[in-house]
Amino acid sequence: MNDLKTITILFRAKNALDDVIKTQTERFGLNPTEFAALEVLYHKGPLTPNAISAKVLIAHSSMSYVIQRLVEKELIERTVNEGDKRSARLALSPSGQALMDRVYPDHVATLRQVLDRLSPADELTLQQLLKTIGLSD
Secondary structure (H helix, E strand, C coil): CCCCHHHHHHHHHHHHHHHHHHHHHHHCCCCHHHHHHHHHHHHHCCECHHHHHHHHCCCHHHHHHHHHHHHHCCCEEEEECCCCCCCEEEEECHHHHHHHHHHHHHHHHHHHHHHCCCCHHHHHHHHHHHHHCCCCC
16 A cells, blocks of 8 residues: 555544543543543552653643642642652542542543444454554553
8 A cells, every 4th residue: 555545544544532521521520631640640649740741742841731730620639759859749639539439430432432333342453453553552
């Protein structure tokens, strides 16, 4: 194959998923990056800003802004990292935990609606193909 049709299809699929996620996270009063940071903390527990940045795949400078907004919204709490006093540990605040407990099941259900257009076998094949080209671990 000499054309880039696969790339075009992949970008359109990504854009469609981005639109679904953006629409949904806006209902929660968040942008997709803020939601992604909360989601990491929801699943992984307290982390450093660098660890969140690596999981969310955005630049540290951008993550600093996201973290500040989430602190201002009182959805995360910042504490001194006991292992390294120069860095912070971030964790969901009680209101952040309550928000994620409330909205995360709906988030999963919405994304499952998109993925459930595939058969389980096709979804597994898609995962394997994306891993092959390096887009997923």
